[in-house]
Amino acid sequence: MAVQSIPADALLRDRPPTNRTMIQNMNIAGSDFEISAPLALPLNEVQVWRADLESLRADESRWLSLLSADEKARAARFHFPVDRQRFAAARALLRTILAAYLNSDPRQLTFLYSPKEKPSLAPPHAASGVTFNVSHSGGVAMYAFSRKRDLGIDVEQVRRNSDIEAIARRFFSTHEQTQFFALPAEERVAAFFRCWTRKEAYLKATGDGLSLPLSQFDVSIEPGSQDALAATRPDPAEAARWRLTEVPAGSGYIAALCVRGRDWELKG
Numbered sequence: 001m002a003v004q005s006i007p008a009d010a011l012l013r014d015r016p017p018t019n020r021t022m023i024q025n026m027n028i029a030g031s032d033f034e035i036s037a038p039l040a041l042p043l044n045e046v047q048v049w050r051a052d053l054e055s056l057r058a059d060e061s062r063w064l065s066l067l068s069a070d071e072k073a074r075a076a077r078f079h080f081p082v083d084r085q086r087f088a089a090a091r092a093l094l095r096t097i098l099a100a101y102l103n104s105d106p107r108q109l110t111f112l113y114s115p116k117e118k119p120s121l122a123p124p125h126a127a128s129g130v131t132f133n134v135s136h137s138g139g140v141a142m143y144a145f146s147r148k149r150d151l152g153i154d155v156e157q158v159r160r161n162s163d164i165e166a167i168a169r170r171f172f173s174t175h176e177q178t179q180f181f182a183l184p185a186e187e188r189v190a191a192f193f194r195c196w197t198r199k200e201a202y203l204k205a206t207g208d209g210l211s212l213p214l215s216q217f218d219v220s221i222e223p224g225s226q227d228a229l230a231a232t233r234p235d236p237a238e239a240a241r242w243r244l245t246e247v248p249a250g251s252g253y254i255a256a257l258c259v260r261g262r263d264w265e266l267k268g
Ligand SMILES: CC(C)(COP(=O)(O)OP(=O)(O)OC[C@H]1O[C@@H](n2cnc3c(N)ncnc32)[C@H](O)[C@@H]1OP(=O)(O)O)[C@@H](O)C(=O)NCCC(=O)NCCS
Pocket: 090, 091, 116, 117, 118, 119, 133, 134, 135, 136, 137, 152, 153, 154, 155, 171, 172, 195, 196, 199, 200, 203, 204, 205, 206, 207, 208, 209, 210, 214
């Protein structure tokens, strides 16, 4: 694949493991980045990338040139330029990173969509077994990649919303509400977004979206949890089939990753 740009801090694999948070995330911080293909994606790894869409979105024509006709049409439907530019950058980066794993051209990739709209690779690239999921919030996009594993990622910009208690009452399970309302008020905003991103990452991993009732599973809301899927109903064994973990998302953001199976490591 043609060489794209990556900032100096993006390929951290060869650095001494002094900062595990950074090593676990590949961070695309600006348009001037470079990825040398092929990128390795071993079976027991899940690789998480983070992109600063605010720094990338000004290069709109470059990103649009990588998109398919239906993606360009979708971009054109956004009312605000900022949303159009963020979408174009996020989708073009998805294509760029996937193409590096597949040693292909970003423009050559095609996607299939499940009945609930979860995208996956279409043939012939589907045969690689590469799976992925994407999330964006505010000026950040996060991506998770693996081989042959269902996975979901969710990032949220942490913002003060006076309604968090009402939203928690409506969407969180009884167990989650008990944890949440036991916290002092000043700890509730971060706890709310930890709970939300963890629930969302599980929904996205299963691909069910909101067709899976939010009351049918519990997540832990503790900071830094690496095994946060606490219970599933009606099948309690389902919880052990997944690993749900917080992932670093940068200042002002919270993210979670959920992957089928427990025999994998997070790498960046
Ligand atoms: C897609 C969905 C699963 C998540 O949406 P979201 O959080 O608004 O958006 P995110 O940025 O995290 O994810 C969007 C990406 O997920 C992917 N996606 C779309 N449908 C998906 C699905 N059913 N499953 C997994 N991933 C999906 C796409 O790549 C999409 O990217 P795109 O918009 O660039 O095409 C949404 O349909 C949904 O059901 N959200 C539930 C919201 C909710 O009430 N959560 C309660 C938590 S307590």
